[in-house]
Amino acid sequence: MAGPLLSLAGVHTHIGRYHILQGVDLAVEDGGVTVLLGRNGAGKTTTLRTVMGLWKPSAGSVVFAGRPIGGAPTPDIARAGIAYVPESMGIFADLTVEENMVLAARDGPPDAGRLDWIFSVFPALRTFWHHRAGVLSGGQKQMLSIARAVIEPRRLILVDEPTKGIAPAIIESMIRAFLELKATGTTILLVEQNVRFAGAVGDRVAVMDDGRVVHTGSMRELVADAALQARLLGLSLEASH
Amino acid sequence: MSLLSGDLPRSRILSLLLLAVLVGLAFAPFLFGGAQPINTAAKVCVFILLVASYDLLIGYSGIVSFAHTMFFGIGGYGVGLALYYGTATWPVALGGLAAALVTGVLLAFAIGLFSLRVRALFYAMITLAVASAFAVLASQLSAFTGGEDGRSFRVPDALRPGTKFLDAPLFGVDVNGRLLAYYIVFLTVLALFLLLLRIVNSPFGRVLQAIRENEFRAEALGYRVVRYRVAANCIAAALAVVAGGLNALWLRYTGPDTTLSFTIMMDILLMVVIGGMGTLYGSVLGATLFVVAQNYLQKLMGSAAQALEATPLLARLVDPDRWLLWLGVLFVLSVYFFPTGIVGRLRSGRQAR
Numbered sequence: 001m002a003g004p005l006l007s008l009a010g011v012h013t014h015i016g017r018y019h020i021l022q023g024v025d026l027a028v029e030d031g032g033v034t035v036l037l038g039r040n041g042a043g044k045t046t047t048l049r050t051v052m053g054l055w056k057p058s059a060g061s062v063v064f065a066g067r068p069i070g071g072a073p074t075p076d077i078a079r080a081g082i083a084y085v086p087e088s089m090g091i092f093a094d095l096t097v098e099e100n101m102v103l104a105a106r107d108g109p110p111d112a113g114r115l116d117w118i119f120s121v122f123p124a125l126r127t128f129w130h131h132r133a134g135v136l137s138g139g140q141k142q143m144l145s146i147a148r149a150v151i152e153p154r155r156l157i158l159v160d161e162p163t164k165g166i167a168p169a170i171i172e173s174m175i176r177a178f179l180e181l182k183a184t185g186t187t188i189l190l191v192e193q194n195v196r197f198a199g200a201v202g203d204r205v206a207v208m209d210d211g212r213v214v215h216t217g218s219m220r221e222l223v224a225d226a227a228l229q230a231r232l233l234g235l236s237l238e239a240s241h
Numbered sequence: 242m243s244l245l246s247g248d249l250p251r252s253r254i255l256s257l258l259l260l261a262v263l264v265g266l267a268f269a270p271f272l273f274g275g276a277q278p279i280n281t282a283a284k285v286c287v288f289i290l291l292v293a294s295y296d297l298l299i300g301y302s303g304i305v306s307f308a309h310t311m312f313f314g315i316g317g318y319g320v321g322l323a324l325y326y327g328t329a330t331w332p333v334a335l336g337g338l339a340a341a342l343v344t345g346v347l348l349a350f351a352i353g354l355f356s357l358r359v360r361a362l363f364y365a366m367i368t369l370a371v372a373s374a375f376a377v378l379a380s381q382l383s384a385f386t387g388g389e390d391g392r393s394f395r396v397p398d399a400l401r402p403g404t405k406f407l408d409a410p411l412f413g414v415d416v417n418g419r420l421l422a423y424y425i426v427f428l429t430v431l432a433l434f435l436l437l438l439r440i441v442n443s444p445f446g447r448v449l450q451a452i453r454e455n456e457f458r459a460e461a462l463g464y465r466v467v468r469y470r471v472a473a474n475c476i477a478a479a480l481a482v483v484a485g486g487l488n489a490l491w492l493r494y495t496g497p498d499t500t501l502s503f504t505i506m507m508d509i510l511l512m513v514v515i516g517g518m519g520t521l522y523g524s525v526l527g528a529t530l531f532v533v534a535q536n537y538l539q540k541l542m543g544s545a546a547q548a549l550e551a552t553p554l555l556a557r558l559v560d561p562d563r564w565l566l567w568l569g570v571l572f573v574l575s576v577y578f579f580p581t582g583i584v585g586r587l588r589s590g591r592q593a594r
Contacts, residue, residue, distance in 0.1 A: 086458070090458035092454045103444075104462055
């Protein structure tokens, strides 16, 4: 396919009287993991929410797979093939793990083969299959939230800080899940502060500051260039490790 | 299992209580003699349907509406006025019910479409306003509706007390039109309750629960929230209309006090809360407990007051005239000790073990 899978051009988003996104230009190539970096308040989460239609852009265009989706209703965007894993995880606590997954599969029961794959990556979900999702631990909830996004093949997955407050042991299995997911050809746009995680799964990187994208390039380049890190992020990937 | 749509009571005490209610209602005319028990049983049936349909809104979908009695009233007036102005035949009664169903569902659709986009509190206010307007309309159009007095009407022949189906009483009970009327109420409610159980345990019901928990997540998964809410609104309204129709048919009367009054709305709310929100079994227990208490607490207190005649202060406290006070105390206590309702309490007790 010609052109990027998702492209944002000059996107502005206001939340109330705050002008959060101030002309975001971002192209997410088909396949691979694009990591969105930047300090707190730079507009990373707002970018994801704007793509998902949870905030409406006040100017600019959002194009997904050649189709403009800026300002479209969220359910339409979801059905166009974008899944969203918010930072809050947003699991349905009163429903069982199974019911959460069935809802995410939307039409009919989840595909058995895909479910087996999910269980192999996140075994806890099999253990708690018939339990209320509310009783899961934080890490398990995060697994459920990610599993929900990948229960059906989606073209693009937006993931907001999946490692926040998660135990290191679980981060390892998440890295594995993301690498396997990447191997299936799914495109991922990831907001991440955990540099080790970002470095392990990311192919490309976009750095945001003050509501704009200020740098794009390959992840490898950024990891190798300490001066660039210091300039863009005010930190060293090595030091924070 | 499949009759209950896989949604089992999941607690032994709860199963026993539900079974007791089912058996009690199924054989009420034979178990208890006299008019009051059978009237109470019919009212319990009607309120089980009314409260269960309200729970679809408040418990499963998280929609707070104060217009549920309006739909109850539409059902009551639909059947009542059709029989009052028309001939006392089945086609007229069913025609009245059908007209009420169409009116109720259209109204629910319109209210839902125009106002389910707003916040929960505003939605509640809008439904309150519409319901009040409807109640005022029903009492002001007195030439048509009978105003505050309502309308008494003739029911089809088969439902009249004078109609005898058997010459001899069966197990000491006259097999007459009233008995048939009771079983029409009971079986309709039973069938619709099972249907409702199926609805809340269907994929559609799961989406409603998901929306209740996290509207934005449900949207991000690809579900159009407003569409589901409007559908829930229409289903709940339709069932309330049927409940109203059955109520009118049983009472052979329709009027503001038996259908539209805000007191009934409060009663429904209390029944849902006492039984347990978000579980249809809760509406069965809530409605049964409430209606029975309403009808028998006064009597119970009357005999207690007689027994305590010698002790002046206590006798005054349990004076039958004060039954509402004690009903209130019972509610406060039940909400205090069972914040998740009776069903919630019974089910969590099972999990704790």
